[in-house]
Amino acid sequence: MSKLAFVFPGQGSQTVGMDTDLGETTLGKERFQQAETILGWSVLEVCHQEEEQLSRTLYTQPCLYVVESILIDLLLEEGRQFPQYVAGHSLGEYSALYAARVFGFEAGLRLVQQRAKLMETAAGGKMVALMKFDRTQLDEALAQDSDVVLANDNSPQQVVISGTPEAVDAVLAEVKTKRAIPLNVSGAFHSPLMAGVAQDFKQLLDEVNFGDAIVPVLSNVDPTPTTDATTLKSRLMEQMTGTVRWREILLKLASEGVSELKEIGPGNVLTGLCKRTCPEIALHNISRAVECTEPID
Incomplete structure (x- = not known):
């Protein structure tokens, strides 16, 4: 039996206009409005500003999470096939956890917003x-x-x-x-130099309820698939200072029998990495609402 995995890109994949046609859908309009209420600024407006503005960690991370969350919900409308596994690269892990229904859209966005604020203050790396x-x-x-x-x-x-x-x-x-x-970043992300920021974030993360995932999630710091809420929260906490083990995630997906991988979000960074690591896996990219309207085979 063939298996499908959804993967979600992180910071570095953002592009001006990456909201594409999402704002034309009913769900997209609702999500963008909800996000503006939470963030205090418009994802749609930032996605159409200068690249320098969009590329600021403070804005990049919430924008990517919102866009990827809308795409996953559009894909899941009308009972379309759900993947057997999900994973996300760095920030993309939050989209993967949302896709696996570990937390809701609002809880995930508030976490990403605070993560972005803290990481924006990192310096010296x-x-x-x-x-x-x-x-x-x-x-x-x-x-x-x-x-x-x-x-x-x-x-x-x-x-x-x-x-x-x-x-x-x-x-x-x-x-x-x-x-x-x-890399044009403010600090030494995914290193022990982020320990202070990680400790501040832990206090926020502790307050968010995680549920068991509806499909196994492969985490950045541990590619072993799991649905356990406690384990997923612990791994997410380690992510700020730990290595993103993406090569191992891809190899694990292949060993689990995944034959098709869909990158949900802007760009094709993750499918490109998969092509070089696991060339036998069929690859697809979904970055627009129109690409979510056909059933996933």
Whole structure:
């Protein structure tokens, strides 16, 4: 029996106009209005402002969550097929948890809003993406310095390192790589340098009720599928300082028999990573309301 997985992109996938035709649907109009009441600003307006504004963590994260949540609800209208597994990359994990009905739209958006505010205040760190690198060299370099870590293990030939600027630069000097691209972020996300922010966020997370997921979720810090609410909350708490183990998530989905993967949200970053990691999986992208109107086979 073939199995389907839904995956949700995170920060970095945002694009101006990513709301596309969602505001033309009844559900989309309701969600955008609800989001504006919660956030105090309009997702629709921000999605059509300059890229620099949309790319600010404070706005990027809530906008992505709202857009992806609308897409998942449009897909689930009229009894369309639900996936056997869900997962999300970094911020996208919140969309995955919403899709699995671990929490409601409003609870998820309030969490994302506070997460974005806290992460926007992070400073003093550096993140760099490495393309086509020597993994042995990288592992050895990271083992020598606790001030820099593997933040995103995206594919066999794409990772992100995160830490103090000095430590990151030292690793770059030791590792042979085809490309090294500094990321435009305020802090060293997914590293121990986020411990203070993570502790502040924990107080907010503790107040939110999580329910058991209706389908297994593969978390960033642990790709083992689970539906247990307590486990999912604990893993989400670890996400701010832990590595995004996306390569392992994809390999786990393949080992679980997933033959089709749909990326729900703007861009095609996740399907691109899957193509390089698990080329046998059929890939599709859904980023517009019109793409949600046909039954999912």
